[in-house]
Amino acid sequence: MLYINCPHCGMRSQNEFSYGGDASVKRPELNTEISDKEWDDFVYNRKSLRGKHLELWQHISGCRQWIKVERDTATHEIFRTFKADEEVA
Amino acid sequence: MTQAFRIENGGLINRDKKLSFKFNGKNYFGYEGDTLASALLANGVHLVGRSFKYHRPRGFFGAGVDEPYAVVQLYRNGETEPNIKATEQELFEGLEAKSVNCWPSVNFDIGAINNFLRIFLPAGFYYKTFMWPKSFWYRIYEPFIRKAAGLGVASTKHDKERYEHKYEHCDLLIAGSGPSGLAGAYAAAKNGAKVILAEDKPRFGGSLLTSDVNIGNQSGKDWAEGIIAELKTMPNVVVKNRSQIFGYYDHNMLVMSEKVSDHLPSTKKYHPNKRLWYIRAKEVLISSGSIERPIVFGNNDTPGVMLSSAAKEYLKVYGVVVGRKPLVFTNNDSGYETAIEFKKHGVDPVVLDSRINPDSEIIDEAKNLEINIKNSYVVVAAQGYKKVKSADIASISEDKKQLGKIENIQCDCICVSGFWTPTIHLASQSGNKTKFKEEIDAFVPGQSKQNEITLGAANGEFSLEETLKTSFTAGSELSKKITENDNKIAIPNVVEKKSSQHDKFWCVPLPKGKSYKRFLDFQNDVAVSDVEIALREGYRSIEHVKRYTTLGMATDQGKTSNLNGLQLVSEIENKVVPSVGHTTFRPPYTPVSIGAIVGREVGKHSKPTRKSPMHSWHEKNNAVFVDAGVWLRPRYYRRGNENLFEGSKREAKNVRTNVGVCDVTTLGKIDIKGPDAAELLNRVYTNAWLKLPVGKARYGVMLREDGIVMDDGTTTRISENHYHMTTTTAQAANVLSHLEYYLQLVWPELNVNVVSTTEQWAGAAIAGPKSRDLLQKLFPNSNVSNEGLPFMGYMEGDLFGVKARIYRISFSGELAYEVNVESDYGNFMWEKIIEVGEEFNIQPYGTEALSTLRIEMGHVAGSELDGRTIPYDNALEGLVSKKKDFIGKRSLQRSAFIEENRQRIVGVVPLDKQTSIPEGSHLVKDDKAPLPNPKLGHISASCWSVEYDNPFSLAILKDGKNMIGQKLFAMSPLKNKVIPVEIVSSHYVDPKGERVRS
Numbered sequence A: 001m002l003y004i005n006c007p008h009c010g011m012r013s014q015n016e017f018s019y020g021g022d023a024s025v026k027r028p029e030l031n032t033e034i035s036d037k038e039w040d041d042f043v044y045n046r047k048s049l050r051g052k053h054l055e056l057w058q059h060i061s062g063c064r065q066w067i068k069v070e071r072d073t074a075t076h077e078i079f080r081t082f083k084a085d086e087e088v089a
Numbered sequence B: 001m002t003q004a005f006r007i008e009n010g011g012l013i014n015r016d017k018k019l020s021f022k023f024n025g026k027n028y029f030g031y032e033g034d035t036l037a038s039a040l041l042a043n044g045v046h047l048v049g050r051s052f053k054y055h056r057p058r059g060f061f062g063a064g065v066d067e068p069y070a071v072v073q074l075y076r077n078g079e080t081e082p083n084i085k086a087t088e089q090e091l092f093e094g095l096e097a098k099s100v101n102c103w104p105s106v107n108f109d110i111g112a113i114n115n116f117l118r119i120f121l122p123a124g125f126y127y128k129t130f131m132w133p134k135s136f137w138y139r140i141y142e143p144f145i146r147k148a149a150g151l152g153v154a155s156t157k158h159d160k161e162r163y164e165h166k167y168e169h170c171d172l173l174i175a176g177s178g179p180s181g182l183a184g185a186y187a188a189a190k191n192g193a194k195v196i197l198a199e200d201k202p203r204f205g206g207s208l209l210t211s212d213v214n215i216g217n218q219s220g221k222d223w224a225e226g227i228i229a230e231l232k233t234m235p236n237v238v239v240k241n242r243s244q245i246f247g248y249y250d251h252n253m254l255v256m257s258e259k260v261s262d263h264l265p266s267t268k269k270y271h272p273n274k275r276l277w278y279i280r281a282k283e284v285l286i287s288s289g290s291i292e293r294p295i296v297f298g299n300n301d302t303p304g305v306m307l308s309s310a311a312k313e314y315l316k317v318y319g320v321v322v323g324r325k326p327l328v329f330t331n332n333d334s335g336y337e338t339a340i341e342f343k344k345h346g347v348d349p350v351v352l353d354s355r356i357n358p359d360s361e362i363i364d365e366a367k368n369l370e371i372n373i374k375n376s377y378v379v380v381a382a383q384g385y386k387k388v389k390s391a392d393i394a395s396i397s398e399d400k401k402q403l404g405k406i407e408n409i410q411c412d413c414i415c416v417s418g419f420w421t422p423t424i425h426l427a428s429q430s431g432n433k434t435k436f437k438e439e440i441d442a443f444v445p446g447q448s449k450q451n452e453i454t455l456g457a458a459n460g461e462f463s464l465e466e467t468l469k470t471s472f473t474a475g476s477e478l479s480k481k482i483t484e485n486d487n488k489i490a491i492p493n494v495v496e497k498k499s500s501q502h503d504k505f506w507c508v509p510l511p512k513g514k515s516y517k518r519f520l521d522f523q524n525d526v527a528v529s530d531v532e533i534a535l536r537e538g539y540r541s542i543e544h545v546k547r548y549t550t551l552g553m554a555t556d557q558g559k560t561s562n563l564n565g566l567q568l569v570s571e572i573e574n575k576v577v578p579s580v581g582h583t584t585f586r587p588p589y590t591p592v593s594i595g596a597i598v599g600r601e602v603g604k605h606s607k608p609t610r611k612s613p614m615h616s617w618h619e620k621n622n623a624v625f626v627d628a629g630v631w632l633r634p635r636y637y638r639r640g641n642e643n644l645f646e647g648s649k650r651e652a653k654n655v656r657t658n659v660g661v662c663d664v665t666t667l668g669k670i671d672i673k674g675p676d677a678a679e680l681l682n683r684v685y686t687n688a689w690l691k692l693p694v695g696k697a698r699y700g701v702m703l704r705e706d707g708i709v710m711d712d713g714t715t716t717r718i719s720e721n722h723y724h725m726t727t728t729t730a731q732a733a734n735v736l737s738h739l740e741y742y743l744q745l746v747w748p749e750l751n752v753n754v755v756s757t758t759e760q761w762a763g764a765a766i767a768g769p770k771s772r773d774l775l776q777k778l779f780p781n782s783n784v785s786n787e788g789l790p791f792m793g794y795m796e797g798d799l800f801g802v803k804a805r806i807y808r809i810s811f812s813g814e815l816a817y818e819v820n821v822e823s824d825y826g827n828f829m830w831e832k833i834i835e836v837g838e839e840f841n842i843q844p845y846g847t848e849a850l851s852t853l854r855i856e857m858g859h860v861a862g863s864e865l866d867g868r869t870i871p872y873d874n875a876l877e878g879l880v881s882k883k884k885d886f887i888g889k890r891s892l893q894r895s896a897f898i899e900e901n902r903q904r905i906v907g908v909v910p911l912d913k914q915t916s917i918p919e920g921s922h923l924v925k926d927d928k929a930p931l932p933n934p935k936l937g938h939i940s941a942s943c944w945s946v947e948y949d950n951p952f953s954l955a956i957l958k959d960g961k962n963m964i965g966q967k968l969f970a971m972s973p974l975k976n977k978v979i980p981v982e983i984v985s986s987h988y989v990d991p992k993g994e995r996v997r998s
């Protein structure tokens, strides 16, 4: 079970969180022209990365904040965690 | 009955407490502190089972967790449990056990014919043979294999035992209470660290219980006892015996199974049988010791052949001699320690040492005791079927290829020592890349990956002095990092005998003309010849060899067989062992009860149960409950002998004619506040929300980004910046998460807050033509007329002194209202509604009537919004705004979603107006068409229309828009039904929706 550092609450076990997928996906702006390809990429197309991956988790049984977690998908190592509005450098 | 193999004195058992037990129907005695294995051996019982494949007789091989043979079926307190190691099961009064893997009995086993057929049962036999003819599989092969195989029988009864889970954090977790574990624990504890010390056996001390050493001027055993006694007094230390750490998971999470009650005749009241500990440790010290390795020789699986360390443990811990004429076969000094113990207890052993001329303090001691030692000698084969009777022995050449003349010597047991294999399972599970250590012919942990360190014998360090030194230091250093204390501990002086180098010899060659089975894996019956076949047939990867031969795949996970298997592969392949590599170690280290893994989450505890504030009223009024997600909801309120059909029909009918009340507390409720709340709703819902006036409710549909309907419900504008959203019961949590996702990540600029208020409000739906009259009586000071509170209107009211929210919304299609009060007043509200409603013939109605009412009105619910339908499919396209953008809108342009003959909701009526259509039935054009009959749609929900008194269903049907009036067939192969049906409008009752506005 992963041990995730919620930037709002501190170290918490994985079973308090729910997974939210790739954090690098940006939703297209509302009320803009969006090509089929762009929309498909946003809705469906995801890379299945091996290695460092920035992903979303929600601290669902805690502060309910969505957070970003930088995790190695192969080793499960967690490098850093960020608040939703924090820039990932 | 006397215990013929129990010595007069000695051992750590309690001779004052005699225990009776039964094995295979026969009565025996043992002592408190015995294991089932030691008690049987004390009684001279060596035959305890049959082997897995050949059904050869099986005895005891080890004395603990590594035991491959002595797996029994245990009977305790009216329950039975399979797959119990006799070497781990502590004796208790009245214990009963039986052999497994033998039928009809351990002494006469029909499966043993496999032993004589063994030439036909080589590696891969099951893969090759039982494949054909195919028809034989179910009738002949499988029943035969099932009867012959297995490690016991699981109980089919409900398990009465209780199992607990516990979550724990600590600074230092220590696996194993041998010298290294004790030293590490002591040093860390003295620095104030929070320490958990786990020992899988009942007694602490590990190898110190059986080795002849001194620490700080006392025996190793006394030193261990002293340390444990002191640790137990320290508030920062938890010491646990009977507790096996079996898994090392991510981020230093380890799981331990504590056997709380297995050593007792029955579990004490309020105690669990086992407790599973999830331990998050800052640091882990793995001091799991090592397991003795067998040497491979002919018939080395005969009962009476056992590890030399096991023989020593039976003697020193349990006071049991495993034989009166022991033969010790060794390639290192450990065998001598066992021989010396035998000699000290008046038993004369013979020692065969494969080495030419070994020399050490231990060997000198053996010589001084005049033990018969034969150097450059090996056991070629054990003789005897159900028990060792003698051994064929021979001298062996220096290159270990040539055997001398074979002699036969009498013996009643053969104690084998092929040196030691560090127990690296936990380290390997942690992700540590293990490395091969030439000096000991075994793998040891390499670079740590998590916060773990392996010390002592588990790290291939067999010197006690060195082990204590490194472990005290590690305990101090690891704890210092955490507690910043630095209490120096004086490392006690150690007296131990120095060992000489072991012989890298592991397998006795076959003498010419002999074909003895030489076993590598004792539990799965994998012999040297099987691995040879696998390699001959082209298997190369050790992982493939393992799966083809099943080497190391039994419940003992190859604890005694892995390394010898690797040695063999490397020898045949002419590679060095490290390049062959070992197979992956996976948790659990040893079998764990399913009950322990499941814990308390069984039966009604498998999920939480949520009840509305009106639950007790429902109970008192004969509600029959149904699970709605985690909620318990009344399905109908039984009157007399009514069944579900009759009761729900009565309730639904009463709503259509008088008035009914339904507990709708379970609906998801989300409070939405902020200046941008309307904008959020406008983006989340498909319809327009910016112009909803205060005091008005609106029905809305929300989509996922892929265009599929996610949920529906009404949202009411309570005040300028305050909205109350309702969701379906099932989607409540998802919708909240969905809103939080967009607010926190996508549109953080929106100034809105959302919070779940599902539990804060109790809800009652009042529905039926008389509902307004009732409402007026409930709220005499409010104007609830059609003008005062029009359809989709909202107001606050005073319910006999309780503040209430009144929404004029309808799920039933009737004139209806929903009244909410704070949860604590829920029951008060309900009772008032029932009381005041009496004059209007009010009846409570449950979910079944609720469904009936919504189905015949054509209102969609979860069975239509099933994660596969878009607004059009549910006839909700009128709610999809063409002007504004919203979540999922772009997906609605997908070609499949705008197809002309897109699926759509319809109503379905059986032609005979009699036969109810099972939900899930397929709609087809031709009931006689060959299979697979093309499916045009499916029945999503069925009811008995109370309006028309005939069955009515909703369906999602291909080209539903143009199918009204068509005749089709509803087919349910599950219910074996073919029903001719007519397609009608989904709005079966009041299609214009006049009632809700009346």
Ligand SMILES: [Zn+2]
Pocket: A006, A007, A008, A009, A010, A059, A062, A063, A064, A065
């Ligand atoms: Zn948090």
